[in-house]
Amino acid sequence: MRILVVGRGGREHTLAWKLAQSSEITNVYVAPGNPGIARTAKCECVDIDELNMEELVTFAIQKTIDLVVVGPEAPLSAGLVDEMIGAGIPAFGPSKEAAQIEASKEFAKKLMVENNIPTAAYASFTDLESAKEYVKQQGAPIVVKADGLAAGKGVVVAMTEAEALDALDQIMGDSIFGTAGSRVVIEQFLEGEEVTIMAFVDGKTIKPMAMAQDHKPVFDNDEGPNTGGMGTYSPVPQFAESLTDEVVKTIIQPTVEALQKQGITYKGVLYAGLMVTKDGPKVIEFNARFGDPETQVILPRLETDIMTIFNAVIQGKLEYVDVEWSNDATVCIVMASEGYPGNYDKGRPIRGLEGVAEEFGNNVAVFHAGTNEKDGQIVTNGGRVLGVMGRGIDLLQARDNAYQAVSKIEFAGAHYRTDIGLKAIKNVQ
Template sequence: MKVLVVGGGGREHALVWKLAQSPKVSRVYCAPGNAGIAQVAECVPIGVNDFAALAEFAKKESIELTVVGPEDPLLGGIVDYFEEQGLKIFGPKKEAALIEGSKAFAKELMKKYNIPTGAYCAFTDYEAALAYVREQGAPIVIKADGLAAGKGVTVAFTLEEAEEALRTMMVDDVFSGAGARVVIEEYLAGEEMTLLSFVDGETVIPMVPSQDHKPVFNDDRGPNTGGMGTYSPVPHMDELVVRRAIDEIVIPTAKAMVAEGRPFRGILYAGLMITDKGPKVIEFNARFGDPETQVVLPRLASDLADIFVATVNGRLDECRVEWKKDATVCVIMASEGYPGSYLKGREITGLPENTDDVIVFHAGTAEKDGRIVTSGGRVLGVTAIGEDLSEAQRKAYETVKRISFVGAHYRTDIGAKALRRAEEKTK
């Protein structure tokens, strides 16, 4: 069958790469794609929010399945639009995608159905929000209610940081309306874990857990980014913790969405904090995470196309999903200045051929005069597969050191936390 992937980042490169391995898939298209995706799929110059053009292309090329990568088109209703056109598409409808599109909605849902999360208050009035923050004190978490490309969250350890976050979101409007309403949350202490799940109504099939690194610098310092690297598995999180997350959070959330008349069908991303009282929700997303996808999909032993088709047809409960025991590490190479402003068009050299154990997923790249150049903040996701995390980490950083572009920066401690925990256990 022919498949169309909507998007043009590292997550979409990973999706295209995995779907192309399916014996059921004859051809993969990607709109708009990027320079790396163009090596494994046919890129189509259509924007992710141009639903009419995407649907027209799907009809013209007899696309049997469309897979949506980013959140914007999901919140815009691309799934609703395609289904109205009689086209098969993987992802939640607009009303279900709101679990990502509004942090206040997600919080209210969790409160109503007793799903573990931090205490919170939502505000549309700046002065009221400021008064609340001053009353609560720091540390405290400030979140833009709407979509902000993974950058709308500030974990403020001082009152000054909290006030600055409120001002930039609500007064300066740095997130173009996404911060008109803010959610102010209790600070949760612990360690983060991401749990992605295939969901079809009340049917939930969890994936292997991973751990993202949001802050831009080593040791979780600096401003939050869309993610500077990931690894999977998360060996210091025991199976009981993961089982609790599934039983107390993911399954109840899927059931809650059905009860609310917003059945979720697609990928439910649960960003979790593992506290001393168990797992609690930091955030939900309505799609694959980036860069979590880059470490989770290489561990998938089952046919991804089969899972997508079963979900779209309401038959996920018939799927058996299996995983490899390998470990994976993904290191993000970013542009100079990211997550702030950055220059584009810098030539990338030293890119290796992808192998069975090292894949370079392109996130922000373009082709110019036969050269691969930077075109985004997060440029590459260098992913390596090993028998254990130590081997995967070594392979990833060996590859990173061979790739260069002016101003490139990356964290050098992706996976270090897990390796340190493992070493502590052996003492």
């Protein structure tokens, strides 16, 4: 089989790496991909932008692609899956209509409130002064979100009223996220611990994935501005397995059914970002795709052939597939550019990548998130540059492998958190 993965980041590198392990697959094309993907067995990068739908469809037809896997939110929200299916090419991911659950926070919140799906109380605004007035009425802490897609950075958890008002000025007044911030959603602040539960969905059957916990703030101890994610780990031992069953029953299943009532069949991955409060799990956000960097710790633990799952989702036969997970633990450390999530330089040479593969073997994988190749040298090309995944028999060993590998990789100004997974390890101890 010949597969086309659409995207260029760490999530897509992980997807390509996992697909290449399937015995059914001969070629994995990735558009546009990155230098790390280009060095992965069976994988080949194709110079087509992920939003160039016409060229992507043409390429898929010319290469007789058997399946297209769409990674990022932007092409999903633009309707790439619909375009592929319309051209007779099987595609994994939700339709444009279904992807609204991520593309519009207002759409998602309205759906949840109308269907009694647990989430934070909210209000939405298109007028800056009205939004500010609401913040002054509610007080802080409070959460301000750009309604549209903002690469995981459109959320401000404001601990003071001044922070919230400043966030509104930046999002709505200065348009730092473009049109994504023309509407804002302002939410009640939820107290508790965050966790991510993703699920494969075929329109009716739901198969949850292993749990993961992401670390959004840029600095240790959850300080500093939110990012797209600075690291993650799986499993999450501070939560019982029964939490997954509860989330499927009270959140994911009702969401899929609520969409169906609106005539929207959801197929693909549904990502639930959750806050586990004293009143139970509540939705912080939905994503219409694999999380990034959660994919980097989830897919290494997947034991069932990923192509079997993807085909079952597309055919509506997921109920017949047993999705199995290894008992291994995985930890992913994101190595970011100096200045991220603000301004940062590109083009800084990265050293030590080859040595990591030789020294750690299967216990470590380095997934490229923001890299480029210049004169035969891999250089930085984004805010989040690399995701270094360590595997072990438990989180302690997995974390140790990940951080040892990180210590071997160098680029000027490299920044990473030093506390990924500590919360879980302290809990277990």
